Amino acid sequence: MIADHEKGYFTEETSAEVVSARNNSCDNVRLRNCVNILVKHIHAAVKEMEPTQDEWLKAIMFLTETGHTCNDWRQEFILLSDTMGVSMLVDAINNRKPTGASESTVLGPFHVADAPELPMGSNICLDGKGEPMMVRGRILDTSGKPISGAKIDVWQANDEGFYDVQQKGIQPDFNLRGVFRTGEDGSYCFRGVKPKFYPIPDDGPVGKLLGALGRHPYRPAHFHYILQAEGFEMLITHIFDPDDPYINSDAVFGVKKSLMAKFQLVDAPEQFAGSSFDExxxxxxxxxxxxKE
Structure with a gap:
């Protein structure tokens, strides 16, 4: 027996309304509303594009190939979400911050749990390769007070644009990764190497789509951070090099102006003579x- 609200004949003009009406018996209101919103906008897009049967089949085959590319270590649908800006949009909606608070950005696929906790100021570069770098600053609350005991989980690509997990047997495990905790003054400091831009995986259907759209697959050089402190919201974010050639065209739209920090070269002998660097x-x-939470 079909309920009255489920009745209705499908026409080009009423397509979205008829499909949505069939979902009205769904007890999960959130699910029903979300599906109906998708139906509304997908039908509107199809009506605007007016694809041929062959074009629509190609679209379905693209999604099929995207699914086939997913495995235990690669999620091509997340890559598709990233490159279409959807991941950053979801992040922005779920991380609306008050004025003055640090902005978030995407986590990325290369975070590794259980990185070693190190003394403040330690060098996270284990293989000694790359141009040396010091990163420092403070962790503060919105009133400007330092946050003690804040956990800082950092990781980065090397000077060739690879993370340790991408080069097993070449880079040491946990290379360019570390966890630090702030003291009473909220300051942090660690040593690493100058990171390099790198491409997202572009050998699959998403990479082919980017190529067809005339887009490159590169992310500008950056450091990753996960910041946690008792009584405060967790922050997942980056620091970007403003002079990177891809800073204005990040393939996954993760760059925000507030997350840029000058990568300043200290090369005068009198400037580094008294530091922990000898070059x-x-x-x-x-x-x-x-x-605050």
Missing amino acids: PFYLVEHDFVLV
Whole structure:
């Protein structure tokens, strides 16, 4: 027996309304509303594009190939979401911050749990390769007070644009990764190397789509951070090099102006003679502001 609200003949003009009406018996209101919103906009898009049967089949085969590319270590649908800006949009909606708070960005696929906790100021570069760099700053609340005991989980690509998990047997495990905790003054400091831009995986259907759209697959050089402190919201974010050639065209739209920090070359002997470096190095200084729960 079909309920009255489920009745209705499908026409080009009423397509979305008829499909949505069939979902009205769904007890999960959130699910029903979300599906009906998708139906509304997908039908509107199809009506605007007016695809041929062959074009629509190609679209379905693209999604099929995307699914076939997913495995235990690669999620091609997340890559598709990233490159279409949807991941960043979801992140923005779920991380609306008050004025003055540090902005978030995407986590990325290369975070590794259980990275070693290190003394403040340690060098996270285990193989000694790349141009040395010092990164420092403070972790503050929105009133400007330092946050002690904040956990700082950092990781980065090397000077060739690869993470340790991408080069097993070449890079040491946990290379360019570390966890630090702030003291009473909220400051943090660690040593690493100057990161390099790198491409997202572009050998699958998403990469082919980017190529067809005339887009490159590169992300600008950056550091990753996960910041946590008792009584504060967790912050997942990056620091970007503003002079990177891809800073204005990040393939996954993760760059925000507030997350750029100058990668300053310290090369005068009198500047690094008294530091922990015995050669020129890059200095990055950036503070983070966390929001109370």
